[in-house]
Every structure is written in structure tokens, then in C-alpha cells.
Amino acid sequence: MQVFLTKDNDRLELDLGPLAALADTTCLGHSPLLNAYRNAMLPLSYDDLPIRLSAKIKPGAVSLCPQGIPLPDLTWELVLVNKESDPDHIGTGCILNADWVDIGLINQWRGRCRTLHGPKCGHAIQQVPLPTGPAWLIDLDNKCLVSGSAGKRFVALSYTLGRYPGFIMNSEKLVLLQQPHAISEPEFWGNIPPTIRHAMALASVIGERYLWTDVLCIVHGDVAATAAQLKLMSAIYANAVLTVVAADEDAQEGLLGLENISTSRNINQPVLPFGSKERIAVRDTNPLIYPVYHSRGWTYQEYLMSPRKVLFFEKQLHWECEHAIWHEDQTPGTNISQSFLPHPAPRLQVILAGFPELGSLERVISSYNTRNLAYDQDALPALTGLLSVFTRSFTGAFLYGLPEMFFDRALGWHPAWKGAGSRRRTPRTLPNATSTTSALPESSLPSWSWIGWQGEVSWPAREASRIDDNAGWPLAETFPITEWYTSRTPSGSPMRRVRSTWFENRDAIKDHTRPLPLGWTRHEGHAYTLTNTRTKGVEYNYPEGCGRYHYKHRKLTYKESSGQNSNLLDSWFHPIPVADMRSSPPAAFTMPEQTPYLFCTTKRSFLWARRDRKYGSLYIVNRSGQRIGALQLQLKKETREIPAFPPEAEGVSETHMHAERNTLGRRDELGRRIELVAINRQKMYVLAYDKERDMYLDPPRVYETYTVLWVEWEEGVAYRRGIGSVESRAWEEQDLEDVSLVLG
Known part of the structure; x- marks a missing residue:
């Protein structure tokens, strides 16, 4: 019992002896648990190995796993089941209903988030306004499509559709579906994937009237209109009051376990006796194993930009916001696990705060570019919404994923970090694409852009702007040697000049005698840090013309957490242009023509x-x-x-x-x-x-x-x-x- 009382020490580890000897234990309190663990391991063919069992103590939980083999299949995360009759009981585990999820938890979590976090949740994402609202929303009361005018609250749905969608919205269907109760008519209702039907019912149950989902709310056939909605997708998810994430299977699976809405979830939650009076629940550790949802390219910006999410994963409900992760099998307020997906949230916050920082962009791009797409030519459309938001920080927008303000440097991207290379993307024929149902705007896969290759993206030496706490990391300053132009045809008619404004303005930016831009402060001498990441006995690596001062900005006063692969400080070699995200006009979401x-x-x-x-x-x-x-x-x-x-x-x-x-x-x-x-x-x-x-x-x-x-x-x-x-x-x-x- 004492280990479940642990609050501060999450590094304690106990050696429970050889796995093969667990059957010999005589402890009445532990023997049912240890024997159950040993029996579960036998089918995995690990019994013949000389394995010793380890108990790793975390706040409120214990993990059983073989020493030196941190595989999820061999790990049991144990929580003491809470006794509701005892208000002082230390248990944090809950016994789940085998058939139905507890839908009431969703509004409990929403209320708890509002009370505990308030405007802190999604504070940077809230700077991505949606000036006109989505083009269309589903009116859940009247079962029809209505205009998504600005100011309407709505829930968004994020899911994986599957390879062969059975429903494609076009202008003819749009006219019909604006009639009251048209969506519930058999000719439409039976062709809408179960996940969307279940999400509609769920949103109504939790008290919301409008739902946004791509299948019904993006109209195909008009390429320009489709392109406009794709540019708004990141902003749509950023402005949703809640995003329902269907992380199990695809759209045909549905949201299991919604009573009177979908079928039973049929969940099997192992619960074992612990001594004579207590019970221990074995938690599912599969959130550590990324589902198909987290391997798909289209879901990347949806998940990343949603400030509040309720997830259906492994037949359970989960909550994730900017400051908490809660689970259906835990008592309210228990927060013992990490994010479902290690995403570059701190780096995203830097860009959404208005900073055109190339290192942060690299992190966001790499996390996306390892994902899979059913059709390679979707590589740009699936990220267009996020890049459209980023144009507010990176002036001059993006050309096939490369920021034009850094274009001379951006062209020098490398595949991966350790030479693993990348895979050349190739276009394939889209199903159900005709002259009237053309799914997406045309998108090429140029060899000069990372869009044309699947794999991690890096600029090996950091372009000197923000100070890096890793002293051994090289810095670079890029100097253009030519002028770049772009065209939609190889003949080059007509052409457009691509300007690397960063390098054109760098000398002025590094002029320490000029008045400081709004929000910046100048500090004497080199920047120092109290963290332990610096190599001993060394000053920071400063580029030419810098070092007498360092600079800070009021909008970026923190160091990203070490868990997000960042050694960046809140200090800069020189002030840089920082966009005022809230005052940016709607036109800031526009993108130039993507010419290959x-x-x-x-x-x-x-x-x-x-x-x-x-x-x-x-x-x-x-x-x-x-x-x-x-x-x-x-x-x-x-x-x-x-x-x-x-x-x-x-x-x-x-x-x-x-x-x-x-x-x-x-x-x-x-x-x-x-x-x-x-x-x-x-x-x-x-x-x-x-x-x-x-x-x-x-x-x-x-x-x-x-x-x-x-x-x-x-x-x-x-x-x-x-x-x-x-x-x-x-x-x-x-x-x-x-x-x-x-x-x-």
C-alpha cells in the first residue's frame, strides 16, 4: 500500500526477483497479482529467459515489467481501485462499465478544465481566429447543413476515413442537405460513415448544437472553394469548443460504447484482489503504442491544433488539453500519464506566438512528414491549413512547404538526421474523382521540396537567430548567390520572383544601434542559463557581429520543456520581426499559387x-x-x-x-x-x-x-x-x- 502513497519520487524501482520464481511466492497479498502477471507472460515465450521482475514506482501507480525490457506488451501499469465509500481512500483507479462509456465525464472534464485552466488552455492557439467561420456546419437539432457564420460554437470531429469513402459532398447534395431533417433521410443517412453519425448524436448529448466534419462540411467539385476550406482547416480545429477524436480503426468502426447510440464496447478490464480488502486494476498501456490515427497525415494538423480533445481510444474515453490528460479509468483529476502523441507543442507555440523561427518549423514539419498518406499527392493539401496559419509568422507565405522569407536556406533541407534518407513520393489516381467530384486541388510533388519526399526533414546547422544551449551545435548564416523564380510550367511563362526577405534585411536586424522593435529588450553580454545542458567551460556560439548583447521578447519568456527535444533559450542573438497574430487580417490565411x-x-x-x-x-x-x-x-x-x-x-x-x-x-x-x-x-x-x-x-x-x-x-x-x-x-x-x- 505504501507505494501507492508515493507522490514525489517517481524514480524508485524494486527488484522482485526472477520471473520464473513468482509461482513460489507465499505472500497472500501479492501472490494473486504476481501469478496473474506470470501466467500472462507465458504465452509470449519469455518464460525461458533469465528475466528478473521489476516494480517501478510512479506517483499513484506501479509498473510491473522485466528489468531492462521496457516493452509495452510486457508492462502492466497497476492502480489501486478507489473505494467511493471511503473519502480518504488513496486509490485512483475506477471500475469501468464493460458495455458503455461514461458520457457524463465529458462535461465534467470540460468544466474542470474551465475551472482549473481557464484561458491558459490553448492560449497561443487562441490567437488563430477564424474570421468568417466554417463554410458549413451540421445543425444537430434540425439534421441539416447550415452556414457556419462567425461566432457559432461547434464541435469538430477528427478521424481516419479509410481508403474508399462512400460519401462525397458536391453542390447537388449541398442543396438537398440544407432542407430540415434531410441528413436523416435514408438515402443520405445510410451512406454517412458510422463514426460521423455517432459523433452527431454525442455532440447533442453533451449539449452542443453544431458539428463540423470534413465529409459533410467541405463541398467538392468547386476546386477553388475546396482549396479555400483546406486553408482554414487548422483554424477550424483551433476554434472548435471541443474536438472528438476517433483514434480506433477508421470511420466504419464508429464510436463504440455510446448507450442508445452505438453498440457495446465489450471491454475487458483486468481487476485483481490485493490483500483481503483491496483491488488493483491493470491499466491499458497501449496509449504508448501509436494507433493508425497517429500514423496518418491528414490527422496531424487536426490533433495538433485542437486545444481540447476527447479521445475514443482502446474502447475508453480520454481527455487531453494543454494542461491535463485524464482517463475514464481514473478518478477525476488524476493525471499520471503523458500525451497520447509526443507532438511538437512547444515549437508550435513559438510559431503561433508570431516568431518565424526556422528550428521550430523544422520540428513541426518533421513530425508530419514521417506520416502516411493513402495518396502521396495529398502531402501538401493535408498540411495546407497549418501552413496557412504559419504565414502569419513567416511573411511571404510558403512555396511547397518552404518558407519564402528563408527560401535560399530552406532549399538546402536534408533528409533525416542520420542519413537514413527518405522515400520519393509518387502521384496516384484518386478514386471517385471525376470532373464534378474532383476531391482536391491539383498538387505536384517537386523534387526540390520536402513535399516530394516522405521522411524527416532537417537543416543540420541552425540558422543563427535564437540562442541554443547546446554549445557543440554549429550555427550557420546563409548568403544568397542567385535570384530564384517560380512558374507552373517548365517553360517559365509566366514567372514570379521568390524573395528571401530574411537575408535581405539581416544586416539591419543585426544593427545594435537601431531602436528596438516593440516587445524586445536588450541585455548586456552573453546569455547564460541555470540549466545543466551546457557543456562546461564554454561561452555560447555567437555569429559575426553578435555577442556584446543578447535580446529577449515579452511573448516568449520560457524555455521549452526538455521532453520536447529543445535546448533553445528565451534569448536571441538579435531581435527579429515578430507578427502580431491577433491583428493579422483574414488575408493572412492566403497562400500564393503553388507553382512546381x-x-x-x-x-x-x-x-x-x-x-x-x-x-x-x-x-x-x-x-x-x-x-x-x-x-x-x-x-x-x-x-x-x-x-x-x-x-x-x-x-x-x-x-x-x-x-x-x-x-x-x-x-x-x-x-x-x-x-x-x-x-x-x-x-x-x-x-x-x-x-x-x-x-x-x-x-x-x-x-x-x-x-x-x-x-x-x-x-x-x-x-x-x-x-x-x-x-x-x-x-x-x-x-x-x-x-x-x-x-x-
């Missing part, structure tokens, strides 16, 4: 690439066999792409691209010949590391490099095959040619 071809005049060179024998890394070499740069491929290593590059000759020592150069020797061992085109120049600020003293050294070393793309041409259009970096001096020593680049 890029044009510029730049320099190219034909060089060679080889792979390191030991690690498989690719290096760029000149005709003398000297390493002058590094290359990363787009595709995953499993595709046999890297073995197509010859290895270095035996005896060649490993070097970094900035270190002493090596000569391979024979010309026939130069490697695979590739065409490289330069897209920008960079200054890299890197702190040297003293291994003997275990510390980084000031000041940083400065390296100048060119970012280059490996391209191959087809019918006059170049396609990106990889990305690399070449030392500036070495690049400029090559036989460079002018090239009129057309990237597709």
Missing part, C-alpha cells in the same frame, strides 16, 4: 563522389582525389544507392571535410561522376572541442561552404538526387560553368 518549377542562373561543376569504407558516408572529391565536401542522398540506404558509389582505396585515412585533405592517387579511383549546382553560400560557426580537457573552446572557428545539389536532367528539367556541402575555396577553384537551372 524553380529557375535561377548559378554555377555548376562535375565532380566525383566516393564512400567511406568504414561508415559508408559519401564524400565529394576533385580531380586530384582530394576530399572537398560531403554528400547526402535523398533515398534510404536500403535502396542500394550508396553501394553504387565506389569505396575509397585501402589505407586512406578518415578526415572531416574541413580537416587536412587526402589524395586518393589514381585517376581511375576518383569515384562516381556527378553534376553539382550551387544554391547558396554559408558561414559555419563551429566551436572546437578539446578532448583532453572535455570542453569546447572559444572563439568559434568559421568555415565558408557552398550548399550544392546533385541533380540529373530529364527533358530539360533538373531533379534533385542529393544534397551536399563543398568548401568555398575548393568550389571556386573548380572549372565552374554558368547554368540556367530549371528544377522540377
Whole structure:
């Protein structure tokens, strides 16, 4: 009993002995529990392993798991069942109704959130106003569609539809469904997926009149109107009073366990005796295993932008808001588990606060771009709503997911962090798409954008603006070397200029003598932190022209939690333009035409690439066999792409691209010949590391490099095959040619 009283110590771990010996326990209190655990493990074929059982103590709960094997299938999370008759009982577990969920909990949770959190919940997301409301809402009282004028409260539904939808809204159906009770007519009702029908009934039960769901509230056939609604999707979810998340299966499954609405959930909740008077409930730990819902691309912005969610998952009800996570099998107010999905919420808050911070954008994009889409060409439409919101911070909007204000740098994105590469997306035919039911606006998959590839996205060296507490992380400042234009056709008629306004205005931004922009304060000297993440004995890595001061903004005074992969401080090298999100006009949600071809005049060179024998890394070499740069491929290593590059000759020592150069020797061992085109120049600020003293050294070393793309041409259009970096001096020593680049 004492372990369930633990409140502050969540690191205590008890060794309960060998798993095989659990049957020998004589403790009357523990033997039913331990034997049940052992019997559950036997079918998993782990009984023959020399496993010792561990009990990990958390506030209000205990986890049973084999030592050193933290697999969900082998973990039981135990909670003491609460006795309602005893107001002082310490138990936090609840016995579930096997058939029906407790719908009353939803309004209890909503009320508790309002009382405890108030406007703090979703404070940044609340800065995403929906000026005109959704185009259409379902009137749950009259069972018809009505105009979604601004100010109407509504519940939103987030779910996975499945591959073959049986209902597509068009203009003809829209006319009919505006008539009272039209939705409940058999010709429509039977074609609406069960999840939507159940969500309509649920929203009525909890006292709401209007529901928004894509199937009925986005009208297809008018591409322009559909595109306008896609741009508003993130704002729609941000403004919903509640989002119902159907995280089990797809739309045909429905929301199980709603009494008088859907079928029984038929849940099996293990409850075991604990001593003579207590009971222990075994909690389902599957929230740690992401369901299909969290692997789908379309659900990403819906979940991320919803400030308050009630989730149907593993046949239970769950609540998640900005400040709490509650579960149906726990007493009210018990909050012992983490988010259902580790999403980049702090980074999202930075962008929604108006900061155009490239590192935060990278985190949000990467979390999305690993997800799956039934149709690859949906990669941009499925994120258009979120990018439309982000245009309020990143001035100049986005072109195929790349922020135009950082465009020269953004083009230099890398696949993944450790060279795992990415998968090339390819368009496929959409089902049920005809001239009158065209599902989505046309969307290309250009090779120069991460939209054209599935996988994590990174800019390996952080563009210098916000101070990073990780001293060893390199900084970069990008310098444009050409002008970029875009067009919808490879002929380039008509063209539009793409301007990287960040780099055009950087010198003025770094001018420490100018008056400070609204909200910024200047502080003398380098920024310091009290956290333990800094490497000892080192100042921060500062770019040229910075270091005498550091800057803070009143809207960003916190450091993101360590659990969200952030070492960023609330200090900046220099003030940056910060958007006033609340005063942004509705036009801020607009996006430029998404044109898939890029044009510029730049320099190219034909060089060679080889792979390191030991690690498989690719290096760029000149005709003398000297390493002058590094290359990363787009595709995953499993595709046999890297073995197509010859290895270095035996005896060649490993070097970094900035270190002493090596000569391979024979010309026939130069490697695979590739065409490289330069897209920008960079200054890299890197702190040297003293291994003997275990510390980084000031000041940083400065390296100048060119970012280059490996391209191959087809019918006059170049396609990106990889990305690399070449030392500036070495690049400029090559036989460079002018090239009129057309990237597709």
C-alpha cells in the first residue's frame, strides 16, 4: 500500500526477483497479482529467459515489467481501485462499465478544465481566429447543413476515413442537405460513415448544437472553394469548443460504447484482489503504442491544433488539453500519464506566438512528414491549413512547404538526421474523382521540396537567430548567390520572383544601434542559463557581429520543456520581426499559387563522389582525389544507392571535410561522376572541442561552404538526387560553368 502513497519520487524501482520464481511466492497479498502477471507472460515465450521482475514506482501507480525490457506488451501499469465509500481512500483507479462509456465525464472534464485552466488552455492557439467561420456546419437539432457564420460554437470531429469513402459532398447534395431533417433521410443517412453519425448524436448529448466534419462540411467539385476550406482547416480545429477524436480503426468502426447510440464496447478490464480488502486494476498501456490515427497525415494538423480533445481510444474515453490528460479509468483529476502523441507543442507555440523561427518549423514539419498518406499527392493539401496559419509568422507565405522569407536556406533541407534518407513520393489516381467530384486541388510533388519526399526533414546547422544551449551545435548564416523564380510550367511563362526577405534585411536586424522593435529588450553580454545542458567551460556560439548583447521578447519568456527535444533559450542573438497574430487580417490565411518549377542562373561543376569504407558516408572529391565536401542522398540506404558509389582505396585515412585533405592517387579511383549546382553560400560557426580537457573552446572557428545539389536532367528539367556541402575555396577553384537551372 505504501507505494501507492508515493507522490514525489517517481524514480524508485524494486527488484522482485526472477520471473520464473513468482509461482513460489507465499505472500497472500501479492501472490494473486504476481501469478496473474506470470501466467500472462507465458504465452509470449519469455518464460525461458533469465528475466528478473521489476516494480517501478510512479506517483499513484506501479509498473510491473522485466528489468531492462521496457516493452509495452510486457508492462502492466497497476492502480489501486478507489473505494467511493471511503473519502480518504488513496486509490485512483475506477471500475469501468464493460458495455458503455461514461458520457457524463465529458462535461465534467470540460468544466474542470474551465475551472482549473481557464484561458491558459490553448492560449497561443487562441490567437488563430477564424474570421468568417466554417463554410458549413451540421445543425444537430434540425439534421441539416447550415452556414457556419462567425461566432457559432461547434464541435469538430477528427478521424481516419479509410481508403474508399462512400460519401462525397458536391453542390447537388449541398442543396438537398440544407432542407430540415434531410441528413436523416435514408438515402443520405445510410451512406454517412458510422463514426460521423455517432459523433452527431454525442455532440447533442453533451449539449452542443453544431458539428463540423470534413465529409459533410467541405463541398467538392468547386476546386477553388475546396482549396479555400483546406486553408482554414487548422483554424477550424483551433476554434472548435471541443474536438472528438476517433483514434480506433477508421470511420466504419464508429464510436463504440455510446448507450442508445452505438453498440457495446465489450471491454475487458483486468481487476485483481490485493490483500483481503483491496483491488488493483491493470491499466491499458497501449496509449504508448501509436494507433493508425497517429500514423496518418491528414490527422496531424487536426490533433495538433485542437486545444481540447476527447479521445475514443482502446474502447475508453480520454481527455487531453494543454494542461491535463485524464482517463475514464481514473478518478477525476488524476493525471499520471503523458500525451497520447509526443507532438511538437512547444515549437508550435513559438510559431503561433508570431516568431518565424526556422528550428521550430523544422520540428513541426518533421513530425508530419514521417506520416502516411493513402495518396502521396495529398502531402501538401493535408498540411495546407497549418501552413496557412504559419504565414502569419513567416511573411511571404510558403512555396511547397518552404518558407519564402528563408527560401535560399530552406532549399538546402536534408533528409533525416542520420542519413537514413527518405522515400520519393509518387502521384496516384484518386478514386471517385471525376470532373464534378474532383476531391482536391491539383498538387505536384517537386523534387526540390520536402513535399516530394516522405521522411524527416532537417537543416543540420541552425540558422543563427535564437540562442541554443547546446554549445557543440554549429550555427550557420546563409548568403544568397542567385535570384530564384517560380512558374507552373517548365517553360517559365509566366514567372514570379521568390524573395528571401530574411537575408535581405539581416544586416539591419543585426544593427545594435537601431531602436528596438516593440516587445524586445536588450541585455548586456552573453546569455547564460541555470540549466545543466551546457557543456562546461564554454561561452555560447555567437555569429559575426553578435555577442556584446543578447535580446529577449515579452511573448516568449520560457524555455521549452526538455521532453520536447529543445535546448533553445528565451534569448536571441538579435531581435527579429515578430507578427502580431491577433491583428493579422483574414488575408493572412492566403497562400500564393503553388507553382512546381524553380529557375535561377548559378554555377555548376562535375565532380566525383566516393564512400567511406568504414561508415559508408559519401564524400565529394576533385580531380586530384582530394576530399572537398560531403554528400547526402535523398533515398534510404536500403535502396542500394550508396553501394553504387565506389569505396575509397585501402589505407586512406578518415578526415572531416574541413580537416587536412587526402589524395586518393589514381585517376581511375576518383569515384562516381556527378553534376553539382550551387544554391547558396554559408558561414559555419563551429566551436572546437578539446578532448583532453572535455570542453569546447572559444572563439568559434568559421568555415565558408557552398550548399550544392546533385541533380540529373530529364527533358530539360533538373531533379534533385542529393544534397551536399563543398568548401568555398575548393568550389571556386573548380572549372565552374554558368547554368540556367530549371528544377522540377
